[in-house]
Amino acid sequence: MPSPSATQDRYPYRNEPIWSRSEKAIARKAFDAALAQELHQVIQETKRMANEIKQSSDLWDLELHLTQRRKEIDRKYDFRGSRLTDVLGRLLYEGRVDQEQLHGLRDDKLKSIRSHAKFLAEEADAA
Amino acid sequence: MPSPSATQDRYPYRNEPIWSRSEKAIARKAFDAALAQELHQVIQETKRMANEIKQSSDLWDLELHLTQRRKEIDRKYDFRGSRLTDVLGRLLYEGRVDQEQLHGLRDDKLKSIRSHAKFLAEEADAA
Numbered sequence: 001m002p003s004p005s006a007t008q009d010r011y012p013y014r015n016e017p018i019w020s021r022s023e024k025a026i027a028r029k030a031f032d033a034a035l036a037q038e039l040h041q042v043i044q045e046t047k048r049m050a051n052e053i054k055q056s057s058d059l060w061d062l063e064l065h066l067t068q069r070r071k072e073i074d075r076k077y078d079f080r081g082s083r084l085t086d087v088l089g090r091l092l093y094e095g096r097v098d099q100e101q102l103h104g105l106r107d108d109k110l111k112s113i114r115s116h117a118k119f120l121a122e123e124a125d126a127a
Numbered sequence: 128m129p130s131p132s133a134t135q136d137r138y139p140y141r142n143e144p145i146w147s148r149s150e151k152a153i154a155r156k157a158f159d160a161a162l163a164q165e166l167h168q169v170i171q172e173t174k175r176m177a178n179e180i181k182q183s184s185d186l187w188d189l190e191l192h193l194t195q196r197r198k199e200i201d202r203k204y205d206f207r208g209s210r211l212t213d214v215l216g217r218l219l220y221e222g223r224v225d226q227e228q229l230h231g232l233r234d235d236k237l238k239s240i241r242s243h244a245k246f247l248a249e250e251a252d253a254a
Binding site for chain 1: 166169170173174176177178180183185186187189190193194197
């Protein structure tokens with residue numbers, strides 16, 4: 001017979017962690033700060049690239065760059081509970097979120113987040 | 128029996144004018160100057176828009192603007208002989224080409240070009 005805590009952890013999707021309200025608030029804060037920082041970077045990149053435009057090919061390079069960055073950001077910042085440990089793991093790996101900001105998450109989440117960050121670091125090293 | 132000049136004007140596509148080598152050179156010069164001027168405008172617009180970016184929505188507005196301008200320019204600058212009188216007519220209507228630059232084209236071309244410019248002006252007035 002399952003213990004109460006095991007019952008509480010039961011979820012329709014396999015391996016999908018449950019995020020409590022306070023954990024979601026912590027994740028949301030870190031997530032939003034990382035997104036705001038990344039958007040700020042794209043704005044700075046764009047101003048710099050635009051300033052350096054000399055010919056039409058530079059113009060279409062900027063367009064392509066913006067399209068790629070938009071798609072990359074859309075893909076990366078996915079707040080669904082089923083994706084959130086991987087998303088935070090990537091942000092941790094990229095240095096957009098730090099351990100401090102994740103304080104208050106349960107150990108299972110922290111473990112998954114760090115594990116994904118480590119996986120990405122190893123993948124990058126191997127490439 | 129057709130006269131020699133009528134024979135010379137025969138062409139596989141109905142109503143498609145024949146452009147002589149010298150006419151093509153005149154058209155090419157006017158076309159290239161208009162395109163260069165329009166690209167220069169887009170570069171200036173882009174630098175101005177980029178300078179004024181304050182938030183991410185301004186960023187994606189710039190991306191959309193660049194995509195639209197690129198498609199518009201791709202569509203507009205079509206140098207095929209079958210399209211050229213309409214293309215030059217539009218550039219004349221938009222003030223990107225002037226009558227002076229078209230000097231040396233045969234009267235049938237000039238008539239078609241002016242007629243298309245007039246049509247666009249009337250269409251714009253009616254809108």
